[in-house]
Amino acid sequence: MSRIVQKFGGTSLADVDRIKKVAQRVRLEVDAGNEVAVVVSAMAGVTNQLVDWTRQSSLVHDAREYDVVVSSGEQVTAGLLALALQDLGVDARSWLGWQIPLRTDGAHGKARIEHIDVTGLRNRLARGQVGVVAGFQGIGPRGRITTLGRGGSDTSAVALAAALRADRCDIFTDVDGVYTSDPRIVAKARKLSRITYEEMLEMASQGAKVLETRSVELAMNHRVRVHVRSSFTDAAGTLLVDEDEIVEQQVVSGIAYSRDEAKITVQKVADRPGVAAAIFGPLADNAINVDMIVQSASEDGQTADLTFTVAQMDLDRAVSVLEQSRAELGYAALKPDSNVVKISVIGVGMRSHAGVAKQMFQTLADKGINIQVISTSEIKVSVLIAAEYTELALRALHTAYGLDAAG
């Protein structure tokens, strides 16, 4: 007997017919004698509709009321899936965030989970009842509904699996696992049967959309055995594991890319102490995250050029913040560029293998691709290049690191 958490996304729950198929899938685990908690997203499209209504209703964004409205989508699917399970003769009941309770901080719209009291839920599971949990939602310190931000149902599922000490957390999605690269671009991409938490975390934060970054972080911290798999096939997906569970570690496990980047070059700022703080301080004050940074001496030797990246959606705001500080910063010009992509080569094997970065730079150079910014971490090398080279770079790197599928 195992205790299992299953999570189904909005595409898998898009209408009543699909909800019934999900119920059948859940029943398989029940029939196998397992304790099952299911975390559900809203029907595909519903959350967007609800978000639209909140925007149309008010120019004021009250995140508390936003949460009241958008959390209703998961409430509907939780009730409907419980009904569909009962229809198959499976004992089931729905649990809303406040009923569990799944307690969060008060950051409405992007709340963080603080504590899940699983006593009631666990008792029901032990009696053989399936718990259908509305994902994405919790209850804040003042007794109001909170939501965990987009993709929050993954986080709900992993956090619940951790709290329940579940043997496995199956994330059912519309892809059938984690690939070495995006199969829509790299035809030779392979599905990974296993990936380490650290790699998955880098993959997620570097643009792979299969799992939400926070949920991977949570899985890593609590060593939750997350299994990413397709809700439409029975094929095995990808298991997130500890490093020592992977016997033959590849040097590089995957190549991610993110189009969600924009570059800003601040030309000819005074090359003196404190200038970086003067630039990045106001950006931080405006909640604009800066990712990659490179500083290079200008030709005149007196000033420096500072290049950095922000999220695409923050570009206009970042430019206007810097323009407001122009007098103070005393730069010559501001060059925004949203026509860039970040390519990341990821693998825990890098720790013990030298030459991974060098191979990346060489491969790109051989294809005539200019590298604009570089950043590295222990298990990742990222480069910023012109967006038009995205496909070329991904395929070349995939081949260079020996990741191509045979045949």
Next chain:
Amino acid sequence: MSRIVQKFGGTSLADVDRIKKVAQRVRLEVDAGNEVAVVVSAMAGVTNQLVDWTRQSSLVHDAREYDVVVSSGEQVTAGLLALALQDLGVDARSWLGWQIPLRTDGAHGKARIEHIDVTGLRNRLARGQVGVVAGFQGIGPRGRITTLGRGGSDTSAVALAAALRADRCDIFTDVDGVYTSDPRIVAKARKLSRITYEEMLEMASQGAKVLETRSVELAMNHRVRVHVRSSFTDAAGTLLVDEDEIVEQQVVSGIAYSRDEAKITVQKVADRPGVAAAIFGPLADNAINVDMIVQSASEDGQTADLTFTVAQMDLDRAVSVLEQSRAELGYAALKPDSNVVKISVIGVGMRSHAGVAKQMFQTLADKGINIQVISTSEIKVSVLIAAEYTELALRALHTAYGLDAAG
């Protein structure tokens, strides 16, 4: 300064534009210095959609999960109206049933309100914040969402007004008040500026659909000053009041009708003690309510015919229950007839005026309308007639009791 509860139905909240109009209407009361709590229904059509989904999901009707799903509609409008009010600069927040809490019994799908703890809500109102309350929903004894049954938002509003000791409870609807009869049939029907609780209760239970019966009962018991009015015009509607507040009481205040009736005649049952119990017992056991009853001796002197009415929707079930008991009851034949209508003449003035019933029978006789069953109460006379005479009977009675509008 007054404390006011306003209730808006689904037609008034059918889309974001209408929700914004409702917000403007609420603001008028706030600007006038009043404390305002608003009770909302779901957007028109949404509850039906949610109900359909629950039916499609399962043949099993688990009323607890049904409540989880259908209560989400009011959650959405409560959040959206709070946002729309904020957009107008009005401080507002939403309250779900479990947040107030509005406590009910555990009869999911048709729960009764047991207690409303208005402490939190009242404090907020006193600070000038509008409370937007999701109607139709509460929390049951085991911490699960309950709903109050169809039309339950009226009940929510009146119960909340009672708990808050509100000065007035405005029920905004798609008609502009209570009429002496249905204006779609009786062109000369007049809007009543006042009606007594007792009369309104009879009107509602005899088929007038403007207010849900339970909400009128509650208003009567707690002496809530309910004002029924249109959400689309500013005209004064109809106020529910005590009898002594109406100076010149008409003998008859209104004429209601209900097409939701069906008649069953049980022919030639043995005319012995206990036979009525033998017939109505099994019906009660099957939760079938019997309304009007008449017993008449058969021609043979040994047996009796028993005629009674049930709700249209219960007719088939009632017939099958009685057929199962045929051997035991020993009747000759069962004659169901759904082609009937119940017409009721209502007025507290009847208590002190004789001859109201006689005038009704005479008026119908003059038009050649045969009366099939009669029932009376202190302030009401109801007759069952063939459905085809509905319009003729209503208009003739309206004129006969002097209710026609001048001109």
